[in-house]
Amino acid sequence: MPNVVTAGSSRWIVRAAILLTWLASPLLGQEAAAARRPAVLNVQTATPPRVTLDLRDAPLRDVLRAIAAQGHVSLVYASDALPLDRRVSLRVTDALARDALRLALRDTGIALRETRDGEFVLVMTDGGRGSAAANPRTARPLASLGGRVTDSVTHDPVVNATVRLDDGAHRTLTDLEGRYHLAGLAPGAHAVTVRRIGYAPTTRAVTLAADSAATLDILLVPVASPLEAVVTTATGPQRRLEIGNAIGTIAADSVVRDAPVTTLADLVAARVPGAQVVLNAGLTGIAPRVRIRGINSLTIGNDPLLVVDGIRVENSSGSIGTYGHTSGRFNDLNPEEIESIEIVKGPSAATLYGTDAANGVILVRTKRGRPGRTRWQLTGETGTITPAAPIPDNYYAWGRSAATGAGQQCVLTELAAGACARDSLTAFNPLRDRATSPLGIGHRDQLGLQGSGGVAQFTYFVAGEYEQETGYLRMPGIDRARIARERGGAAIPDEQLRPNALRRVNLRANAGVALGPRADLDLAMGIVSVASRIPGNGIFQ
Incomplete structure (x- = not known):
């Protein structure tokens, strides 16, 4: 069991330390006798004791007892040599007991000595023997400083921000609520500096x-902080400068926030050199073809691999065949749930991911939770879908024959030869006429909800999305009337009236647990349910 031994005077402690040093080595004993203060004998144990403490403005007496109890060490000191009533703040995680003691005794004029038996002896140095800080009865009144560090935009607490006083002799980190506390400070004017990645350094003056x-x-104030680029490969995260092949990176979360992105193909299109997205007829629910550095083969597939959070997923693209279209699965992922995309190009992709990656690899990393209170994000969109390409009109010229005067349709050759005198012009577009056109106006609706948060050792992220889209294809009015007559007025099913539609439900969740300094546990789950209608070649026959 740990114990704390106190002696009546500091002189006895100094002699004990010199005696222990002399027993260890005659040479060390001679050097210690000649030195101004006792020599140090450090003996490393097989398993050095470690402690984790978070004490705020506590008496030094309680701090020493906590270190002795948790670190299973023995402390030997003179009770009148230490300011046991002094208020001390100590925050350490998995630290050596000797390091925790040094932090607790900082600025007290007390030195730490470790004996061969593993005991820690606290002795007064010559510089601290007459110091007022070592004697609570003559100590100068000290001050303390505390407060809260928050984001200037969201007013959320800033966790693990470094708070430093003046030259850094006193510093600490903010807790999960953004609070900090510094004790044992000298009265007077000071400068407090706070730093955190992602924020501009801030310095404030304070008088204690x-x-x-x-x-x-x-x-x-939040600011963009450029960090060293890191990419994810099959062998784990690596710095970009260490990668010998070309990798394109897309900050998906930033793109989705600023651009009208609805699918994964929209994220990739025109954002990475060498990556080409070929759209398929603009039909709803059909995934486009993606080509990285062109077509590599005329006989086998040219689709790149799609890897989501380290797991290969099915990424077939849509196609146009003899019997109609196929939808493909490339666009099953929700862009709102993607954090970043990396595209590996060139032969090196096959080296990392196998021969199937000869056409390149698209690495998708979904969003992760971040420490702090739960943050919710609700997204929604609605709109209409119309054919993008302009449809020219058909024009008809009418007039009379120059020879007979009879009315007729004047073609361009007759007009040029003077055989027909035009007197009127009509226009008709079967693709714009509601009775004959299979093109109409589609609509799209989407609703999504995301939540993320956690603490330092555990983070989580959950997301759900519902998407419904109806394409612009429809059954022409004359066909509706004809089919209604043939069926005796029976209602026509919706899948025949609107042959192109999509309904998708996307659920995703992940959690991360820090098991230790060298081990993490990540759990991820994704569910995608898709129901789509794609028209075939004979749909309008």
């Missing part, structure tokens, strides 16, 4: 009064 606790809340 003796024997008081001051409060200073700080707002951090």
Whole structure:
């Protein structure tokens, strides 16, 4: 069991430390006797004790007891040599007991000595023997500082921000609520600097009064912080400068926020050199063909591999065949759930992912949770779908024959030869006339909800989306009337009236657990349910 031993005077402790050093080595004993303060004898144990503590403004006496109890170490010191009533803040995680003790005794004039038996002896140095900090009865009144660090835009707490006082002798990190606390500070004017990746460094001036606790809340302004580029490969994350092949990167979350993106193909199109997206007739529910650095073969498929969070998924593209169209699965992923996309090009893709990757690899990383309170995001969209290509009209010229004067249709050759005198012009477009056109106006609706959050050791992300889209193809009015007569007025099924439609439900969730400094556990789940109607060649016969 750990124990704390106190002695009556600091002089006895100094002699004990010198005696232990002399027993260990005559040479060390001679050096210790000649030195101004006792020599240090450090003996590393097989399993050094470690402690994890988070104490705020606690008496030094309680801090020492906590270190001794949790670290299973023995402390030997003189009770009148330490300011046991001094308020100390200590925050360490999996730290060596000796390091925790050094932090607790900082600025007290007390040195730490470790004996061969593993005991820690606390002795007064010459510089601290007459120091007022070592004697609570003559100590100068000290001050403390605390507050909260928050985001200036969202007002959310900023976790793990570094709070530093002046030159950094006093520093700490903010907790999950963005709070910090610094104790044992000298009264007077100080500069407090707060830093966190993703925010601009902020410095505030504060004046501390003796024997008081001051409060200073700080707002951090979010800024873009460029970091060293890291890409994900089959062997794990690597720095971009260490990769010998070409990799294109798309910041999907930023693109979706600023651009009208509805599918995975929209994310890839025209955003990475060498990646080409070939759209298939513009029909609803048909995945386009994706080609990386052109066509590699005339006899086998040219589709790249699609890897989502390290797992290969089915990514067939839509096709046009003798019996109609096929939908494909490339666009099953919801762009709102994607964090980044990396496209591996060239022969090196086959080296990393096998011969099936000769056409390239598209690596998709979905969003992950971040420490902090739960953040919800609701997205929705609605709109109409119309044919994009212009449809020219058909024109007819009418007039009279120059020879007989009879009315007739004047063709261009007769008009040029003067055989027909035009007196009127009519236009008709069967693709714009509601009675004859199979083209109409489609509509699209989408609703999604996302939530993410967690703590330092556990994060989570959940998302769900419902999408419904009806294409612009429809049954012409004259065909509706004809079929209604043939069926005796029976209602025509909706799948015949609107042959092109899509309904998709997308659910995704993942969780990450930090098991230790070298082990993480990630769990991910994705469910996609798709019901689509694609017209065949004989749909309008």
